[in-house]
Amino acid sequence: MGTVVTFDVYPGEFSDEDLLRESIESAVTILHDADDVFSTWKSESPLSRLRRGEIELDQAPLVVREVLDLCEVARSLSNGWFDPWSIPGGVDPTGLVKGWAAQRALEELHRHAIDGAIVNAAGDVASFGGPNGSSKFRVGIVNPAKPQTLACIVQSPGAVATSGEYERGQHLYDPFARTLATRSASATVVGPKLGLADALATALVIGGRDVLGAIVELQGYEGLIIEPDGSMRMTPAFPLVR
Amino acid sequence: MDYNFGILSVKVQVTGTKITNVSIGAINDGGNFRSVSIDQQAIPLLEQEAMQAQSANIQSISGASYTSAGFIQSLQSALTQLGL
Numbered sequence: 001m002g003t004v005v006t007f008d009v010y011p012g013e014f015s016d017e018d019l020l021r022e023s024i025e026s027a028v029t030i031l032h033d034a035d036d037v038f039s040t041w042k043s044e045s046p047l048s049r050l051r052r053g054e055i056e057l058d059q060a061p062l063v064v065r066e067v068l069d070l071c072e073v074a075r076s077l078s079n080g081w082f083d084p085w086s087i088p089g090g091v092d093p094t095g096l097v098k099g100w101a102a103q104r105a106l107e108e109l110h111r112h113a114i115d116g117a118i119v120n121a122a123g124d125v126a127s128f129g130g131p132n133g134s135s136k137f138r139v140g141i142v143n144p145a146k147p148q149t150l151a152c153i154v155q156s157p158g159a160v161a162t163s164g165e166y167e168r169g170q171h172l173y174d175p176f177a178r179t180l181a182t183r184s185a186s187a188t189v190v191g192p193k194l195g196l197a198d199a200l201a202t203a204l205v206i207g208g209r210d211v212l213g214a215i216v217e218l219q220g221y222e223g224l225i226i227e228p229d230g231s232m233r234m235t236p237a238f239p240l241v242r
Numbered sequence: 243m244d245y246n247f248g249i250l251s252v253k254v255q256v257t258g259t260k261i262t263n264v265s266i267g268a269i270n271d272g273g274n275f276r277s278v279s280i281d282q283q284a285i286p287l288l289e290q291e292a293m294q295a296q297s298a299n300i301q302s303i304s305g306a307s308y309t310s311a312g313f314i315q316s317l318q319s320a321l322t323q324l325g326l
Contacts, residue, residue, distance in 0.1 A: 004313040006322055008301065098307070120318060123305040131301055140298065140317065142305030148317060153300055164306030188304060 003122040005031060005102065010115040010131055023112055027105035027119070034101035037061055040092060051090030067093050067100055067195075074199035079214050081203035086175035099161055099198025102126045106194075124161040124201075126194040138241055142166075144186035144226055151186070151226055153241040159194035161201040163187050174206050183208030184225040190239060191221035209233065 007024055011017065037060075039045040046060040057065055071093050074082045084093045102121035106128065109117040116129025118137060127137045139160045143151040147166055154160060164186040165172060174181040187204035189197045204211045204223050215223040216235045224234040234240065303318040313319050 002310050003308060004310055004319075006302075006318060118302050120302050120304075122307040122313070123303070123316075123318070124307070125302045125304045127302070137302060138298070138300045140300045140303045142303060142317065144306070147305065148315070150298075150300075150303075150317070153298055154304075156302075160302075160304040162304040162306060167306040167308045167312050186306065 005105075005122065006118075006120040007105075007109075008118040008120075009109060010117065010129065012113050012115045015112065015114050020109075020112060020114065023109055027108040030105045030108055031101050031121075034063075034097065034104070037063060038067065038093065038097045038101075040089075040094065047093075051092075067097055070100065070195055071096055071199065074196055074203070077196075077214065077218060078200055078203035078207070078211055080175060081207040081211050081214075082199045083175035086178070087173050095163075095202035096195050096199040098122065099124045099126070099159070100195030103159070103194040121194075123167075124159075124194055124198050125156065126159050127156050128158060141188050141224070141226075142186070145230060152224075152232070154188070154190060154224075155239040155241055157190055157220070157239060158192045159197040160188065160190050161194060161197040163198075163201040163205040165205075172202065172206050182206050185228045186226040187211075188224045189215065189221060190223075191218075197221065 007027065009020055009024065011020060036042065037045060038047045040048060040051070042048060046055065046064055049055045050057065050060055050064065057068070068091070071084050074096060082095060084091050084095065098121050102119045102124060103126045106117060106119045106126040110128055114129065115132060116127065116137065118125060118127040125139050130136045137156045139154050139156050140150040141152050141154060141162060143149045144164050144166045163172070165182055166185065170180045172180060172182050182205050184205050187201050189201040189204060191197045200215060200221060200223065204215065204225060208225060212223050212225060212233060212235060215221055222235045222238040224232060224238050226232050303316070303321060308316055
């Protein structure tokens with residue numbers, strides 16, 4: 001299965017549209033390149049070869065170490081609830097790498113003098129600026145019980161990541177129960193960077209309230225969970241608009 | 243984990259105020275690529291929600307990761323199609 005990445009670029013007064021289109025193409029290439037390295041579907045990707053033990057970490061592209069280092073950070077900050085090393089079949093950073101790649105794609109666009117840009121990677125959103133150069137972007141959070149409606153709206157501090165199983169069914173692995181399981185229906189983490197936010201959202205939907213307590217401790221990151229009964233719970237500074 | 247984000251084709255829309263680019267990718271179970279097009283038929287169902295999104299002044303949607311097929315049904319797809 002593949003997915004869809006949406007780019008929204010808000011040109012500024014002095015933007016060169018041709019340059020912007022080139023930049024968007026470069027950003028798309030960044031995503032392709034990440035997929036080529038980290039795909040667990042492509043049997044010859046460096047990550048697949050690492051998982052099979054055919055190569056060592058120091059033989060893989062440098063970005064593999066960068067991503068696995070960030071996975072270590074996310075595992076520690078989430079008290080072990082995000083754990084790519086616990087997943088059967090070998091280390092699987094999928095829960096972080098999409099957000100990490102989208103953040104890199106956004107940074108390519110950020111080189112230009114534009115009002116703002118959004119990279120939405122299958123529901124995980126990285127952005128800078130705003131729709132008119134002064135305000136921040138507002139992001140709707142899908143209602144897990146009725147995915148064609150919204151549960152709430154947040155003001156983005158740069159990254160908004162949401163995890164849940166209502167789109168693709170059961171696929172999230174609980175590293176403590178050692179089975180596919182989630183406690184919450186949906187979890188959203190906002191913060192400065194989408195890679196870490198993506199990993200923490202995965203941890204939060206699996207671990208529920210226990211992980212919300214870990215996110216409270218993190219400077220710059222806030223979390224929201226929506227429970228199976230529809231009730232919402234969030235960290236004190238979560239940027240809820242309504 | 244049965245999920246990756248292979249990207250195959252790129253579509254660019256230009257509206258008066260912004261440039262929108264949709265990258266669509268799909269990897270089937272055999273690992274062979276196929277292309278997926280956005281189904282225009284799905285849009286009217288979502289148009290009302292997307293219009294509400296516009297009135298709520300939101301620019302993007304965050305939710306559980308969708309596949310290419312799931313994107314067609316998504317609020318983000320409706321926002322994009324309507325050029326909001």
